[in-house]
Amino acid sequence: MSLSAAELAGNPAFASTLQYLARNLRNAYDEGPRLARTLATHQRWMMSQGAYALHLERDREKPSTGLTVARLRDLVVPYGIASRNTVQNFMEELLNYRFARYLPDSMGRRPRPLEPTEVTEAAMQRWFAVNLSALDLLDGGRRFDDLTKMPLAFDRAQPRIARNCIESSGWRDPPPEVALFVWTDAGGLVIDEFVGRLDLEGEEEGRFDLGRVDARRMAEHFMMSRTHLQRLLKKAAERGCMGWSDDKRTRMWLARSFLDAYCVWQAVKFSIIDEAFEWACREMDD
Template sequence: MLNELAIAKNESKEWVDTPALHMPAGNVDRLMAAATFPSAVEFLAQNFVAGYESAPRASALFATQQRWLLSLAALSRHYGGDGAGMSRRSIAQSALKYLIASRNTAYAFFDEILKYGIVTPMTGRELSKEIVVVPSSDALAILVQWCDMHLAALDRIDAGTRSERFRAAPERLLPLLMPPLSEGLLANPHVRMPGPLYRIFAWTDAGGLLMDRLVAGIDRQASWSGGYLTDVVTIAQIARAFSLSRAHTSRKFAEAEAIGGIGWSGRRGYSPLWISHGFFSEYAMMQARKLLIFQAAFAAAEA
């Protein structure tokens, strides 16, 4: 991944690191200090896992940090005002601008989402020099659900009604929400490159789902001095849930265990797995940064 980022930076002629909708660190700290914030984080993790279970192919396609960012890059082109739309070239331009991936990786991503029907060719652009695509109806439904769960998480924190207002008019609000949202997320360096424990999982195939599942399985009633106990006991259990190989899952767990992010509370494979306070803090901070950008973007959309 680091090699690819270096390639992307070398290829890019316009890379910038000035966050749009950037939130001061103090805002993140205040959000994370809210008594209702841990419940919102758990809510998001549970919904990410549920989203995979309802649409495994689409969810697995975007279950890495890089593909998630490439998805945002594609959406920024679809909802952006420059008229270029989503194409292999425009997605690659955004990938290079934000130091997400190399040109060839962006091209491969475009080919993959086209192959699996995540996007479809845009009618009326048949004679253009390159294929311009739009999100499929299924992809739009997943996008609406993804936005709604984040707005609902915000509502859990401050007892707001954003989710209710969004669900009342998603067709009107989504095109207004996505430009500031995608730009805010892509331009924030802390969102693009989170902490080391988060990266262990998020940069690999379906690693984000493994991380979501661990957080979703936290047992709030159980106390553990080193962190939080989960309902996960065996690697095979979690690998099977996401149709992953046990070897791949074991490697990710071993890397996280080596730097103190996870471990077994007793005998390995026969006792609940725990995640450290640091691991949860990295995951929670990522969600906090996203939620603050969602908050600002939704306010802009409604305005």
């Protein structure tokens, strides 16, 4: 049986699962910063997952199927995820950075279908494998081993994950303190950095020490302006999500309330992934 969002969020070890994920995503960023940076907002995450789902759902016998700008608009615009122009600009950016390309036989067709390039495919498959490994870490499961034996389960599961995440208000609309980060440029990378740093055994008075935070170096590493990062941290501090431990503002802490809200939100996505992978494996066994 797949794990429910309530079961995941209520598991005391789930924060460790998120820390494992955050550290792996940070490593993925270091290995391919341009791609990770391109997808580093919640809006772009949902558009990229939706785009990949449309690609995998393509029926080669039906030219009207697959990934096009128009079909991605139809998928995300009704949910308020992005405007029509934002979808257009996003797809043009993927083309410019060679994370997507037009299908070889699409010349002269309107609308013109696209497909992900190899680097994008590898990144999506890695993301899926890391999420399954994180779930295995939580409950001792063998999802990653099953994926290794049935790699095509990813192709079955991903469209279901994307559509269920897009349709789920619990995932689509993060808690306000989390939304402050994930709806802003590179904010998701900042959360991964902070969650990866946490000493989960060192909580004191509802706070976790983050150690020394060099905003200038962090901004440079994540290719964001220092002013933008400082403004983001200030807003989070005003909400009580985090703050500074010293007058010089060199050490920071993260609030337990923020981590709890983040766990509840991430639990929705992990539950969707778990259910979809279980469904995909069952479908392939039949």
